[in-house]
Amino acid sequence: AQTVTQSQPEMSVQEAETVTLSCTYDTSESDYYLFWYKQPPSRQMILVIRQEAYKQQNATENRFSVNFQKAAKSFSLKISDSQLGDAAMYFCAYLFTTSGTYKYIFGTGTRLKVLA
Amino acid sequence: DGGITQSPKYLFRKEGQNVTLSCEQNLNHDAMYWYRQDPGQGLRLIYYSQIVNDFQKGDIAEGYSVSREKKESFPLTVTSAQKNPTAFYLCASSISVSGANVLTFGAGSRLTVL
Numbered sequence: 001a002q003t004v005t006q007s008q009p010e011m012s013v014q015e016a017e018t019v020t021l022s023c024t025y026d027t028s029e030s031d032y033y034l035f036w037y038k039q040p041p042s043r044q045m046i047l048v049i050r051q052e053a054y055k056q057q058n059a060t061e062n063r064f065s066v067n068f069q070k071a072a073k074s075f076s077l078k079i080s081d082s083q084l085g086d087a088a089m090y091f092c093a094y095l096f097t098t099s100g101t102y103k104y105i106f107g108t109g110t111r112l113k114v115l116a
Numbered sequence: 117d118g119g120i121t122q123s124p125k126y127l128f129r130k131e132g133q134n135v136t137l138s139c140e141q142n143l144n145h146d147a148m149y150w151y152r153q154d155p156g157q158g159l160r161l162i163y164y165s166q167i168v169n170d171f172q173k174g175d176i177a178e179g180y181s182v183s184r185e186k187k188e189s190f191p192l193t194v195t196s197a198q199k200n201p202t203a204f205y206l207c208a209s210s211i212s213v214s215g216a217n218v219l220t221f222g223a224g225s226r227l228t229v230l
Contacts, residue, residue: 043204095217106160
C-alpha cells in the first residue's frame with residue numbers, strides 16, 4: 001500500500017534563513033506525482049510545488065524547491081529566505097492512478113513556525 | 117474570481133442530527149472531492165466524483181452521503197450514523213495539468229457535535 005510519511009511534526013526557522021521539510025513515501029508504482037501543499041492559518045490549502053516522478057530535474061518555484069530522490073523515495077521541500085508568511089502546515093502528497101482514477105495520499109503534515 | 121465556496125464555515129450539531137455541508141465551484145472542473153482533516157492526521161478521502169451523477173466512496177465513507185446533480189455542486193451530508201463527526205471538512209476540485217491532477221481547495225467547514 002502507498003504511504004506518505006512526514007517525520008517532523010513541527011519545525012522552526014529564523015526569518016530569512018533556509019529550512020528543509022522531509023517527506024518519504026512508499027510505492028511500487030513507477031509513474032506518479034508528488035506535491036507539497038501549504039495550509040496557512042486560514043486553513044485553505046494551497047499548492048506549493050509539484051514533481052513528476054519521470055522527471056529527474058528537481059522542481060523549483062521561486063523560493064521553494066524540492067530534492068527528489070526517486071530511488072530513496074524521498075521528497076523534501078526547501079524553503080529559502082523564509083518569510084513570516086511561510087508559517088503554515090505543510091503537507092506532502094503522493095498522487096497515482098488506479099483503475100483510471102486519480103488518488104491522493106497525504107502525509108500527516110509539518111507545522112512550520114517562522115521566528116522574527 | 118474562480119474558486120470553491122464552502123458553507124457554512126462553522127456548524128454546530130446536536131447528536132442524532134443530519135447536517136449538510138455545501139460545496140460549490142465555478143472552475144468548470146469535472147472532479148470534486150470531500151476530505152476530512154483531524155489533528156495529527158493527514159487528509160482522508162470521504163467521497164469523490166469524477167462526473168455529474170456519479171460518485172465513489174473514499175477511505176472513510178461510512179456515515180456520510182453525497183450527491184452530484186450539477187457539475188458545480190457536491191454537497192456532503194454527515195448523518196447521525198457517523199460516530200465521530202467533529203472535524204474540519206475540506207472540499208476540493210481538480211483538473212489535469214500536464215497529466216497531474218492538481219487539487220484546488222475550498223476554505224473548509226468546521227463541524228462540531230455538541
